[in-house]
Amino acid sequence: MPAPIHFDQIRLPPQAQALREEVREFIRQETAAGTLSPGPGTRGEFNPQFSRKVGARGWIGMTWPKRYGGAERSFLERYVVTEEFRVANAPVALHFTADRQSGPILLKYAAEPIKSDILPRITRGECCFCIGMSEPGSGSDLFAAQTRASRTQGGWKINGTKVWTTGAQHANYMIGLFRTSAPAPDNRRHGLTQFLVDMASPGIQVNPIADLSGQPHFNEVVFNDLFIPDEHVLGDIDMAWRQATSELAYERSGPERFLETAYVLFALVRVLGAKPDLRGAEGLGRLVAQLHTLRRMSLSVNGMLQAGKEPVLEGSIVKDVGTLWEQALPGKARELAAFVDPSQTEREAFDALVRYATTIAPKLTIQGGTTEVLRGIIARGLGLR
Numbered sequence: 001m002p003a004p005i006h007f008d009q010i011r012l013p014p015q016a017q018a019l020r021e022e023v024r025e026f027i028r029q030e031t032a033a034g035t036l037s038p039g040p041g042t043r044g045e046f047n048p049q050f051s052r053k054v055g056a057r058g059w060i061g062m063t064w065p066k067r068y069g070g071a072e073r074s075f076l077e078r079y080v081v082t083e084e085f086r087v088a089n090a091p092v093a094l095h096f097t098a099d100r101q102s103g104p105i106l107l108k109y110a111a112e113p114i115k116s117d118i119l120p121r122i123t124r125g126e127c128c129f130c131i132g133m134s135e136p137g138s139g140s141d142l143f144a145a146q147t148r149a150s151r152t153q154g155g156w157k158i159n160g161t162k163v164w165t166t167g168a169q170h171a172n173y174m175i176g177l178f179r180t181s182a183p184a185p186d187n188r189r190h191g192l193t194q195f196l197v198d199m200a201s202p203g204i205q206v207n208p209i210a211d212l213s214g215q216p217h218f219n220e221v222v223f224n225d226l227f228i229p230d231e232h233v234l235g236d237i238d239m240a241w242r243q244a245t246s247e248l249a250y251e252r253s254g255p256e257r258f259l260e261t262a263y264v265l266f267a268l269v270r271v272l273g274a275k276p277d278l279r280g281a282e283g284l285g286r287l288v289a290q291l292h293t294l295r296r297m298s299l300s301v302n303g304m305l306q307a308g309k310e311p312v313l314e315g316s317i318v319k320d321v322g323t324l325w326e327q328a329l330p331g332k333a334r335e336l337a338a339f340v341d342p343s344q345t346e347r348e349a350f351d352a353l354v355r356y357a358t359t360i361a362p363k364l365t366i367q368g369g370t371t372e373v374l375r376g377i378i379a380r381g382l383g384l385r
Contacts, residue, residue, distance in 0.1 A: 061122055062099075095122065129171055129174065130174045133177050134162065136163050145177055157227060159223055168199070193234075194243055261357040267333070300314070312381070
């Protein structure tokens with residue numbers, strides 16, 4: 001039976017709105033102290049001092065149990081923190097992946113000693129994770145993964161390569177998806193297992209991949225007889241496809257999937273001024289309406305996560321539509337500002353932001369899953385393939 005696609009109507013509760021003001025005040029203080037910069041690209045920085053400050057506020061692992069350092073707050077409250085940090089270009093990269101998806105995976109599938117050790121370090125802003133999924137030759141088609149985990153005394157030996165791995169050069173740990181047996185004739189999803197990888201272990205080589213902006217957001221990670229102990233297996237052997245697809249609902253649905261180039265929209269508002277012409281006003285209105293719709297969809301998915309659902313299809317839609325919007329934004333903004341006086345005060349800063357956003361736009365479809373694979377997931381959910 002095709003899975004229904006439905007976006008619940010979600011409104012932020014009063015405590016989330018109050019939290020928003022608290023986060024904004026924190027951002028104002030950090031900006032005044034020079035910790036935050038309004039320029040683009042700063043969000044991708046790994047800033048240990050800032051992550052520790054965020055952890056001290058209780059804003060990492062917000063939904064997790066208190067016994068692991070969490071705050072047992074709602075997904076909607078976490079959404080507010082994520083949204084405000086994204087708009088402010090806060091340097092959250094050190095802790096963000098662990099907070100968003102690696103921690104929840106450990107909560108579900110890791111042994112108790114691992115949870116007791118690693119989860120509190122994540123919530124303190126001291127532990128960085130990366131995700132080992134995509135591979136050369138298969139990309140976002142996770143079920144085609146060939147990096148092999150072979151049985152050995154007391155654990156597993158890993159050989160193969162992962163690619164497009166964000167932040168691997170900084171990470172303490174990876175959650176990797178490796179092949180432990182061949183796909184079943186009637187089920188190509190069979191045979192994959194998730195492992196917790198200590199990135200300080202021998203047998204790992206990290207090779208940076210620079211994007212058009214010159215920044216190494218991505219990496220190639222090569223495994224050569226990497227040993228992983230049995231206790232670092234996450235979940236059931238050969239059955240990780242359920243875990244991985246559930247994890248991607250966290251990865252694909254947040255505001256980070258449509259706010260990565262939002263600074264261009266804010267700059268467009270400034271450059272058009274308080275009284276834009278009819279063309280500028282109409283174009284700006286369309287962009288804001290589209291952004292509002294994406295936000296409502298994303299907020300809905302987080303409400304479903306709060307309710308204990310697994311909105312894989314809805315999360316895939318948010319990521320697909322959000323990526324297309326943020327990739328198209330620099331070009332649309334450039335067109336709308338085409339007739340603005342080049343000597344206008346805001347014009348030089350606007351042009352610089354548009355140039356930067358244009359150089360990073362191609363990477364947006366890689367992180368979190370390519371458009372083609374996402375649409376395949378959606379089509380399968382609708383019973384179309």
